[in-house]
Amino acid sequence: MPTISIRGVEMPASPIRKLAPLADAAKQRGVHVFHLNIGQPDLPTPQVAIDAIRNIDRKVLEYSPSAGYRSYREKLVGYYDKFNIKLTADDIIITSGGSEAVLFSFLACLNPGDEIIVPEPAYANYMAFAISAGAKIRTIATTIEEGFSLPKVEKFEELINERTRAILICNPNNPTGYLYTRREMNQIRDLVKKYDLFLFSDEVYREFIYTGSPYISACHLEGIEDNVVLIDSVSKRYSECGIRIGALITKNKEIRDAVMKFCQARLSPPLIGQIAAEASLDADEDYLRDTYDEYVERRKCLIDGLNRIPGVYSPIPMGAFYTVAKLPVDDSDKFCAWCLSDFEYEGQTVFMAPASGFYTTPGSGCNEVRIAYVLKKEDLTRALFVLSKALEAYPGRTE
Structure with a gap:
């Protein structure tokens, strides 16, 4: 059988999407998954x-x-x-x-x-x-x-x-x-x-x-x-x-x-x-202003909530709608997968993107995740609570 290209071998899997099969399996088990992994805005299109x-x-x-x-x-x-x-x-x-x-x-x-x-x-x-x-x-x-x-x-x-x-x-x-x-x-x-x-x-x-x-x-x-x-x-x-x-x-x-x-x-x-x-381009100014104001509120909700969780740290992002947060875990790839495959709290869990996939330097980002604040504040608040419970239960917690 012919071998595939070197390019095909070297192409990295997306850290944003590679855990999607685990998220799908969790949903099939009846678990509600809070999607913090991908920058898919939930606000209405104009x-x-x-x-x-x-x-x-x-x-x-x-x-x-x-x-x-x-x-x-x-x-x-x-x-x-x-x-x-x-x-x-x-x-x-x-x-x-x-x-x-x-x-x-x-x-x-x-x-x-x-x-x-x-x-x-x-x-x-x-x-x-x-x-x-x-x-x-x-x-x-x-x-x-x-x-x-x-x-x-x-x-x-x-x-x-x-x-x-x-x-x-x-x-x-x-x-x-x-x-x-x-x-x-x-x-x-x-x-x-x-x-x-x-x-x-x-x-x-x-x-x-x-x-x-x-x-x-x-x-x-x-x-x-x-x-x-x-x-x-x-x-x-x-x-x-x-x-x-x-x-x-x-x-x-x-x-x-x-x-x-x-x-x-x-x-x-x-x-x-x-x-x-x-x-x-003909959307009125209120559309962009309301969108901006909503992300300002979500940013505050997320960053305040993250930094209240013991062992978690996130700097305040100055733009976009993402943050990279440091977690008290041994390996964020394993933790993010574990959240989807082995953990749930009251029928809910969180889907985050391991930050290691955003680095090329080996070992970098091993205890970091990227979180997108593209959910409404009520869902962000609940997702943060579920994350705190996951960190309490995770066998590879480091603090």
């Missing part, structure tokens, strides 16, 4: 998007242009202008989710063997996309004790060599909720300029910043306009994960031309998704 789908009057659901519908891209220009990101429609390519935007960025900008520097912990699928492109992730460590702030420039420069081609950031960050400061963004800009690197910037959580600090996009950084590739998605801000609409944005025409070849090879981004996403 009604204008639902209405746009219901009122489709096409007789044929055709291919869209490979770059996405121009009407949507032109409308996005106005959206980004609200954040002082100055674009033209030609700077924007619509993709099948933010995931495809990351993958196409790598395929267009990197050769096999090229290296990307990524602060860790990092969104786990970046590793999968790098493997798909034949590139290598080199991680620079941040720690929960320091709130996941960036280390000094010298730590970056220790990793830079002749194979280094890019730095990748997620701002605000998934999985930590960290928000890069102006000083840190300028530090990254100076490195990109000094070593002539690409800067891939995943900014899908820009609506969710809780500190009052200004949002600093990679597109705001002067002097590296042609080095920047911005990754975006409608999944989080409009609760539209399932329509699979993202965007790849760059001022660099050479990158756009290369990306378009991959876009043409996959034909087109989703037609119905674009219809919904374009309509969502």
Whole structure:
């Protein structure tokens, strides 16, 4: 029998989804599972998007242009202008989710063997996309004790060599909720300029910043306009994960031309998704404001509740809707699996993502989990209580 590819062997399982079979089995046993593992918002999608789908009057659901519908891209220009990101429609390519935007960025900008520097912990699928492109992730460590702030420039420069081609950031960050400061963004800009690197910037959580600090996009950084590739998605801000609409944005025409070849090879981004996403731009201001206010309340509920559990620590996330929490357990992978396979309290249990899957450094994150606060406060409160009971009962508790 032929063997599968090295790429297939090396592709990591998702820490967000790999325990799903255990969660499914728990549900079949009648256990209620609180899903804290995945960033699937539970808030309603804008009604204008639902209405746009219901009122489709096409007789044929055709291919869209490979770059996405121009009407949507032109409308996005106005959206980004609200954040002082100055674009033209030609700077924007619509993709099948933010995931495809990351993958196409790598395929267009990197050769096999090229290296990307990524602060860790990092969104786990970046590793999968790098493997798909034949590139290598080199991680620079941040720690929960320091709130996941960036280390000094010298730590970056220790990793830079002749194979280094890019730095990748997620701002605000998934999985930590960290928000890069102006000083840190300028530090990254100076490195990109000094070593002539690409800067891939995943900014899908820009609506969710809780500190009052200004949002600093990679597109705001002067002097590296042609080095920047911005990754975006409608999944989080409009609760539209399932329509699979993202965007790849760059001022660099050479990158756009290369990306378009991959876009043409996959034909087109989703037609119905674009219809919904374009309509969502007409959602009233109350929609985004109410969504933001709800996440502020959920964040407080979650972080206060976590830090009241003996032995648990979580820094306060400054953006997005995740936190990484340290637990008093020997192995968070084993603990998260045990919660689903061996534990229940009054017919309930919790599903969390082991943080080890967001690190590439062996041994890192072994007692940490990522928690998404995408449940209503009543459910978060109950989930935290169930978590506290699980920690009391877990045989591998360390404190």
